[in-house]
Amino acid sequence: MSAAGLEAPALPAWMRWLPVAYVAAVLVLEPVTPVQWPVSFLLIALPVVAAYTFGPVGVIAAAVFAVGFEGVLAGTPCCAGRSSHDLLERHYVGAYISTALVGVLGTALAFHRRRQETHLVNVNSVAEALMRTLLRPVPHRVGRLLAAGLYRPAVVGSMVGGDLFDICDTEAGERAIVGDVRGKGLQAVRTVADILGSFRQVAHEPGDLAQIADSMERRMAREAEALLDSELFVTAVLIEHDYQAQRVTIINHGHIEPVLISGGEVHALVGPPALPLGLGSLDSEPPIAYTHRLGPGDVLLLCTDGLIEARDPAGDFYPLLDRLRHRFAGRPAPTPVDVIDFLDTDLPRHARVLGDDVAILAITPDVSEPPTRP
Structure with a gap:
């Protein structure tokens, strides 16, 4: 022991x-x-x-x-x-x-x-212990959001992986990231530490989501140079929630589109794509942010590709949108915990063995009395 x-x-x-x-x-x-x-x-x-x-x-x-x-x-x-x-x-x-x-x-x-x-x-x-320090437990309430998270490593009994998520309350609103580092092992853990450290620092600094993404892009470039790895990158989706406007701003760096559960319907929030963090020098155009309504009762789901690429014994991928529609379509609005609990039990029924790590973050506006922001 x-x-x-x-x-x-x-x-x-x-x-x-x-x-x-x-x-x-x-x-x-x-x-x-x-x-x-x-x-x-x-x-x-x-x-x-x-x-x-x-x-x-x-x-x-x-x-x-x-x-x-x-x-x-x-x-x-x-x-x-x-x-x-x-x-x-x-x-x-x-x-x-x-x-x-x-x-x-x-x-x-x-x-x-x-x-x-x-x-x-x-x-x-x-x-x-290192991964639990990096991937902090998702609080039930973050600012004016209710949240829940799930992390499932591909290797049973090990927390080491290259997936990441985090959410924090800032002066500009609640900001979150879900990402997936290229590669595995200790080098991937180092990159996870760098990208989360960068996010936790710049998320509280003045500037919009595009400026945060640009700062993280520069951090990834320095990390790639230090590791002598020109192909180092992180697919990530960054979001910023505005409680008063009831909207969420999204920048997607080559990641899976966020999924919205709203009014008994389930659909992906598709927007302008951007290259993964670390490969920004290959594109002369900066990433474009897009917005979508996120009101009371709406649940926004962010995940890594380990979820949708989980295969059943027949080799079929996990049908995320179909499974969410089957469970939540036409029913009362779920909470983030409801969505996470469903995926936590439904995914193992589909795939007994995971081929990749899975990180999931679900959020919804808190309809109770919002806390006073300092």
Whole structure:
């Protein structure tokens, strides 16, 4: 167990019974074999079998049991070639010594396996703590918005990924980002940290959404130069909510279009596309912001491509708009939590295994008394 309280996944129940099943198979095999042979020789492998499941102490116990049981079988007429034998015959002594040597090797293997498990748990706990620091839990209320978020890593049991989201309350209104970094692994985590750090800083500075996007574009260019990666980019959608005007401003940098659930209808908010963050130098035109109404009862959904590209066993993509229409069309306005909970349960029914990380953010205007902005 790590300092963070994480521990290695529990072994399947069948693996815990593997040494017992191996001994039972040896005992069953000998009587049904027409050739007379010393069945106890097969017990030489028992310590290695135990090393797959147990720790060093368990392997030592298995080795001692194997040597003792070999002696019992060697002196049993029904099991040792169907005739009585001397327990100290040379080939039996060789089997005892071989079993002891295999026991030593199995003990070393079990010790190494346990040490590797502890190391992996510690590394994973550090990575998870890092990702939880970067991807902060989405508050239920942010300024004049109600919000909910979901993050599902493609690798089960790991929080490390290249998807990101964040939302904050600023003087200009609530601003949010959902993005997907090209690449995976620790380099992607570094880029996630950079892009979120940039957003959290510039989101509170004066300027409109286009200026925020431009600042983040320059940050990505510096990151690409530092990493010597000319193909580094982040697809992202940036939004700014204006409560008084009941509208949301959107800039889409090569990302999936936001989805609006409004008045019992579900549709994507398509607007002028822009190149992903980090590739802005390839386009002479600046990104164009577009607006859309976001009133009480409307839910805006932002997600990464891991959601819509999740495949079922037949290879079909997750039909996001159709599933949302099936669940929410013609019904009372949902809350962000309703939408996130639905996707959290519906996605695993469609795809048992995810091919990419999934990040989802849902927001709606808070119809209660709006807080006073400082």
